[in-house]
Amino acid sequence: MSISIKNVSKRFGDYVALDNVSLEVPDGALLGLLGPSGSGKTTLLRIIAGLELADSGSVLHEGEDISDYSARDRKVGFVFQHYALFRHMTVAENIGYALKVRKAPKAQIRERVDELLKLIRLEGLQARYPGQLSGGQRQRVALARALAAKPRLLLLDEPFGALDAKVRQELRQWLRRLHEEIHVTSIFVTHDQEEAFEVADRVAVMNQARIEQIGTPAEVYDHPATPFVYQFLGNVNLFHGRIHKGRLRLGEAEVRVAEHAAVHDSPAVAYVRPHEIKVRALPDGVPTIAAIVRHVNAAGPVVHVELERKDDGGRFAVELSKEESRELALEPSTQVFVELKNVRVFAEDYSI
Amino acid sequence: MSVDVVAERPRTVPQAVARRAQEDPLWLRVTLIVAALAVIGILVIVPVANVFVEALREGLGTYFANLFGDPDTRHAVLLTLTVVPIALVANTVFGIAAAWTIARFRFPGRTLLTALIDLPFSVSPVVAGLMFVLIFGLQGYLGPFLRRDGYAVMPYLIALVAVVVAVVSFLLLRPVGRKARQGLWGRTWIVLPLLAVTVFAVVLLPQLYLEVWPRNESLKIIFATPGLVLATAFVTFPFVARELIPTMEALGADEELAAVSLGASGWQMFRDVTIPNIKWGLAYGIILCNARAMGEFGAVYVVSGHIAGQTDTMPLRIEKLFQEYNLPGAFAVASVLTLLALVTLVAKIQLERRVPSTAKLFREETHERPQ
Incomplete structure (x- = not known):
């Protein structure tokens, strides 16, 4: 079922949790709501589930306004951050609870529970209590419980937040496969960009009660719409300089920034990812910035190098492949020249 | 709980500290234990036992x-x-x-x-x-009234309790489904006051007209x-x-x-x-x-x-x-x-x-x- 959120706002006293948020989730999508803690993503999820009421705005299911519906009528499955399994009920009772409160016949409940236990691959554990399960197992039971009443929409609040790294990795892939299997429209909240990119087919980045950007993981990573998105999704270097008629001046070097051709001589900040910087031993006739190597960390698949600009002493990070690093023979105090291959300058930084 | 702490101690506390804490001098340990037992014995066990001894002194x-x-x-x-x-x-x-x-x-x-x-x-x-x-x-705020016609409050008191019970039951028992909430269940803000007034009247009026409670009598x-x-x-x-x-x-x-x-x-x-x-x-x-x-x-x-x-x-x-x-x-x-x-x-x-x-x-x- 497609879902759309229209101009939803929510305050808790003086604190603005959601500021006029709108979002469209197409049928069958798996959307990741990504943002730092306090950005309002959990509040948005709870409003969609009907566990929290919006101050204004509406939630639509297939064009039908469900803002006034109770949690039961929304046909939404909700998976809580810390699972919130009923600790005094067995796994089977937990999973069957949504059917029990709807007064479904016992045989039907049992059948559905068995079906779900198979889906989450926990057959044989139906008589266990949540306290006797591992974190990953609890997470899967919570998911099965949310799916029991065949929801049209599945909401997951930080589904892997409380798990250790290895289990988290396994469950991410499992959730991805599960979504391909049952194909229910899903929204999950996370503060981990890697997780959002790996699991979701669409990502909405939230910051300070607003949605900053919505798109596929590749779109969002390659074309960040705002400085926040740029900084939140992976490491980024900031280069301070001046911009004039489409040319950004960074110390000695000059970079063409076609989209800001109309700007006249104002300070600007350029955003460059560490792996989008080419390091050269000599300038080679391209516009470069001279820098001194300060630190080299060769552990891991890529080499992390910390450089210091010769002109203003600003430090920045570069990621190189092992081969590149070997050819350049980088050592602390070596002088190098860097070429910025993908520079993004944001209007906000100088229009003020 | 205490067992856990003891079991964890060697891992978290340096050995020397752990040994020091357990090795107070023998005389000190004996003195403290005896003192504690004596106090409990004199203040608790003896008096409690004495109650039963005294009660049964002259046989069952x-x-x-x-x-x-x-x-x-x-x-x-x-x-x-x-x-x-x-x-x-x-x-x-x-x-x-x-x-x-x-x-x-x-x-x-x-x-x-x-x-x-x-x-x-x-x-x-x-x-x-x-x-x-x-x-x-008698000398209190409500004393004179209670003495004159105390039972007059009873119908109101009972009606009030009935209203509270009715409102709480309504909120707890109303169905959750949207379809089930159509009709009267759905219009909470109209139904609730109506329910309260109706229950109050239904419980109160018969008591007043049938004069269930005595008149002009003191309620002690x-x-x-x-x-x-x-x-x-x-x-x-x-x-x-x-x-x-x-x-x-x-x-x-x-x-x-x-x-x-x-x-x-x-x-x-x-x-x-x-x-x-x-x-x-x-x-x-x-x-x-x-x-x-x-x-x-x-x-x-x-x-x-x-x-x-x-x-x-x-x-x-x-x-x-x-x-x-x-x-x-x-x-x-x-x-x-x-x-x-x-x-x-x-x-x-x-x-x-x-x-x-x-x-x-x-x-x-x-x-x-x-x-």
């Missing part, structure tokens, strides 16, 4: 004759068995309501309310009794059973609420929210999730409340007026028998209260074994949480 026959032969003593036992259950039911209902309010909602005055719940613990029971005398006694609260119930309930109010508030706060609202998101109604959530989670804490609170209610002396003393065969509860009867130099009689009744205390103690230990097991579950879960 006399013991039972003392307990059941005297009509005033018999009445005192019956009165206690009437007053305590009423106070207990009231405090269980209020305790759950208060704990729910404090643990689940954030509202102005919440801290004040939490502090006020403890008030009966900090007020001297005699003062508590006096407060009720000042309100309901002080020096009568209602006063005893009020005083007992007041003094024992904090037990249930205080036991439940930390339990419910530690549990958090997540499981309840989960039940709601799965489609449970208010009542289903309360029955399936809240009650099973708090039941041991609740039982613990009720047991402590019961022990205190049975033994309450000060507040009850002030409001009872000490009328033998009418307003004497068991503790008051013990005191009276003692004043009359009827030591075997006093000790016989005292032995019943002491026995109750021992039963409470055993029940308490049994429950404490279960309550920490839930507490342990909270700890495990908290450990897993990164924030």
Whole structure:
């Protein structure tokens, strides 16, 4: 079922949790709501589930306004951050609870529970209590419980937040496969960009009660719409300089920034990812910035190098492949020249 | 719990420190243990044992004759068995309501309310009794009215209770589904006031017109059973609420929210999730409340007026028998209260074994949480 959120706002006293948020989730999508803690993503999820009421705005299911519906009528499955399994009920009772409160016949409940236990691959554990399960197992039971009443929409609040790294990795892939299997429209909240990119087919980045950007993981990573998105999704270097008629001046070097051709001589900040910087031993006739190597960390698949600009002493990070690093023979105090291959300058930084 | 700490110590505390803590000189350890045992022996074990020894001094026959032969003593036992259950039911209902309010909602005055719940613990029971005398006694604020035509309030009081019960039942029992809520169930803000007014009228009017309650007669609260119930309930109010508030706060609202998101109604959530989670804490609170209610002396003393065969509860009867130099009689009744205390103690230990097991579950879960 497609879902759309229209101009939803929510305050808790003086604190603005959601500021006029709108979002469209197409049928069958798996959307990741990504943002730092306090950005309002959990509040948005709870409003969609009907566990929290919006101050204004509406939630639509297939064009039908469900803002006034109770949690039961929304046909939404909700998976809580810390699972919130009923600790005094067995796994089977937990999973069957949504059917029990709807007064479904016992045989039907049992059948559905068995079906779900198979889906989450926990057959044989139906008589266990949540306290006797591992974190990953609890997470899967919570998911099965949310799916029991065949929801049209599945909401997951930080589904892997409380798990250790290895289990988290396994469950991410499992959730991805599960979504391909049952194909229910899903929204999950996370503060981990890697997780959002790996699991979701669409990502909405939230910051300070607003949605900053919505798109596929590749779109969002390659074309960040705002400085926040740029900084939140992976490491980024900031280069301070001046911009004039489409040319950004960074110390000695000059970079063409076609989209800001109309700007006249104002300070600007350029955003460059560490792996989008080419390091050269000599300038080679391209516009470069001279820098001194300060630190080299060769552990891991890529080499992390910390450089210091010769002109203003600003430090920045570069990621190189092992081969590149070997050819350049980088050592602390070596002088190098860097070429910025993908520079993004944001209007906000100088229009003020 | 203590076993865990000992087992973990070698890992967390340097060896030298651990050894130092366990190796106090022998004489010091022996002295402290003997002193502790002596104090407990003299202050607790000997007096408690003595109660039974004194009660049974003249044989079992006399013991039972003392307990059941005297009509005033018999009445005192019956009165206690009437007053305590009423106070207990009231405090269980209020305790759950208060704990729910404090643990689940954030509202102005919440801290004040939490502090006020403890008030009966900090007020001297005699003062508590006096407060009720000042309100309901002959010289009190409501005294003259109660004396003139006291029963006139009864229809209103009963109608009010009926309204509260009706409103709470409506909110808890209304169906959750949207379809089920169509019609009357759906229009809460119209139906609720209507329901309240209707119930109030239906319960009140027949009482007024049929003159169920006597007219122009004095309603005795002080020096009568209602006063005893009020005083007992007041003094024992904090037990249930205080036991439940930390339990419910530690549990958090997540499981309840989960039940709601799965489609449970208010009542289903309360029955399936809240009650099973708090039941041991609740039982613990009720047991402590019961022990205190049975033994309450000060507040009850002030409001009872000490009328033998009418307003004497068991503790008051013990005191009276003692004043009359009827030591075997006093000790016989005292032995019943002491026995109750021992039963409470055993029940308490049994429950404490279960309550920490839930507490342990909270700890495990908290450990897993990164924030």
